[in-house]
Amino acid sequence: xxxxxxxxxxxxxxxxxxxxxxxxxxxxxxxxxxxxxxxxxxxxxxxxxxxxxxxxxxxxxxxxxxxxxxxxxxxxxxxxxxxxxxxxxxxxxxxxxxxxxxxxxxxxxxxxxxxxxxxxxxxxxxxxxxxxxxxxxxxxxxxxxxxxxxxxxxxxxxxxxxxxxxxxxxxxxxxxxxxxxxxxxxxxxxxxxxxxxxxxxxxxxxxxxxxxxxxxxxxxxxxxxxxxxxxxxxxxxxxxxxxxxxxxxxxxxxxxxxxxxxxxxx
Amino acid sequence: xxxxxxxxxxxxxxxxxxxxxxxxxxxxxxxxxxxxxxxxxxxxxxxxxxxxxxxxxxxxxxxxxxxxxxxxxxxxxxxxxxxxxxxxxxxxxxxxxxxxxxxxxxxxxxxxxxxxxxxxxxxxxxxxxxxxxxxxxxxxxxxxxxxxxxxxxxxxxxxxxx
Numbered sequence: 001x002x003x004x005x006x007x008x009x010x011x012x013x014x015x016x017x018x019x020x021x022x023x024x025x026x027x028x029x030x031x032x033x034x035x036x037x038x039x040x041x042x043x044x045x046x047x048x049x050x051x052x053x054x055x056x057x058x059x060x061x062x063x064x065x066x067x068x069x070x071x072x073x074x075x076x077x078x079x080x081x082x083x084x085x086x087x088x089x090x091x092x093x094x095x096x097x098x099x100x101x102x103x104x105x106x107x108x109x110x111x112x113x114x115x116x117x118x119x120x121x122x123x124x125x126x127x128x129x130x131x132x133x134x135x136x137x138x139x140x141x142x143x144x145x146x147x148x149x150x151x152x153x154x155x156x157x158x159x160x161x162x163x164x165x166x167x168x169x170x171x172x173x174x175x176x177x178x179x180x181x182x183x184x185x186x187x188x189x190x191x192x193x194x195x196x197x198x199x200x201x202x203x204x205x206x207x208x209x210x211x212x213x214x215x216x217x218x219x220x221x222x223x224x225x226x227x228x229x230x231x232x233x234x235x236x237x238x239x240x241x242x243x244x245x246x247x248x249x250x251x252x253x254x255x256x257x258x259x260x261x262x263x264x265x266x
Numbered sequence: 267x268x269x270x271x272x273x274x275x276x277x278x279x280x281x282x283x284x285x286x287x288x289x290x291x292x293x294x295x296x297x298x299x300x301x302x303x304x305x306x307x308x309x310x311x312x313x314x315x316x317x318x319x320x321x322x323x324x325x326x327x328x329x330x331x332x333x334x335x336x337x338x339x340x341x342x343x344x345x346x347x348x349x350x351x352x353x354x355x356x357x358x359x360x361x362x363x364x365x366x367x368x369x370x371x372x373x374x375x376x377x378x379x380x381x382x383x384x385x386x387x388x389x390x391x392x393x394x395x396x397x398x399x400x401x402x403x404x405x406x407x408x409x410x411x412x413x414x415x416x417x418x419x420x421x422x423x424x425x426x427x428x
Binding site: 019026057061 | 271272273274275276333334337338341342344345346347348381382383404405406407408410411
């Protein structure tokens with residue numbers, strides 16, 4: 001897989017985390033007790049395990065503008081945890097629950113691990129999906145993963161040089177420096193359409209804050225989420241590739257020329 | 267927050283700058299609840315009840331409503347309902363599916379949630395004629411939004427005429 005030629009590229013992007021994920025219909029008969037078997041599938045490269053709260057089902061639907069999100073959490077009684085299978089150096093992570101598989105990459109705090117690039121992460125995720133599909137089909141009455149939602153998130157933590165630095169020096173959508181905002185918190189959503197029909201959303205969340213060293217940052221997250229054309233792995237990977245192009249182009253449009261120079265735009 | 271986000275690492279690093287029943291077979295067509303009523307807690311309870319039904323809850327082999335279908339139905343309701351939308355009826359199917367329904371004197375709207383992104387809709391209103399209109403829906407519910415809006419207009423007209 002090669003990188004599209006026309007895609008903006010940076011020598012040193014402020015990328016701190018990338019998440020590729022799918023949501024699928026749990027195979028009939030699968031129960032949490034089998035999660036140990038799933039860990040065994042990936043244990044060679046992901047030797048550490050952690051249990052965290054499960055992600056609720058997520059669907060992109062279209063009708064009214066998003067005027068409310070319910071706080072309702074449905075419970076089924078028994079519930080499946082989400083498992084983090086972490087690599088030895090904890091820079092990569094597989095997240096698994098009965099209806100989700102995700103792959104995360106993160107930059108270490110000292111920045112010593114360069115971003116391996118999407119072209120290298122996607123084949124890993126493809127391999128993990130195929131391994132899981134094979135496990136489900138061998139052990140449960142499931143032919144192939146029935147994927148109903150894909151998502152891709154890029155987290156950028158943009159280090160500000162000092163707290164007095166205007167946000168619009170870095171972020172183009174905040175061209176309101178004269179108002180001297182103390183902080184910003186912006187969420188935008190763009191409808192993604194295919195043949196004039198909506199299929200997903202590009203969500204951009206931009207917050208000012210501090211990192212763990214109490215250095216001022218802008219946290220800029222871009223997420224593409226939606227349903228693939230077909231529910232199989234092949235179409236899901238295509239969705240993720242197209243999502244990546246959308247995110248990178250949007251990031252380039254949102255951020256300023258000053259920022260591009262700092263990050264070594266090619 | 268952890269249970270809502272797929273990022274695993276970054277959330278721990280940024281610190282905010284500032285604050286920063288099923289119904290009997292011959293169910294009665296009941297006039298829906300008054301508009302503006304906050305019925306979300308009732309819907310929550312109803313869906314929780316339906317996903318916790320026992321297998322064979324109908325005396326035969328019916329399954330409880332699936333968690334995925336209930337979650338999707340909730341998301342659909344969020345997408346199509348305004349604060350003034352009357353409460354729907356939620357009716358379980360026998361195969362893990364469910365129906366979301368509105369019935370008024372002028373309008374009937376039924377959304378059969380078979381699976382996530384697989385909904386069969388039936389709308390019968392003065393606009394559609396007595397035969398009604400069938401729709402196969404996946405993720406775009408704008409037609410249902412329009413039908414609900416028209417249903418509300420008819421309710422207001424009826425109230426004004428009374």
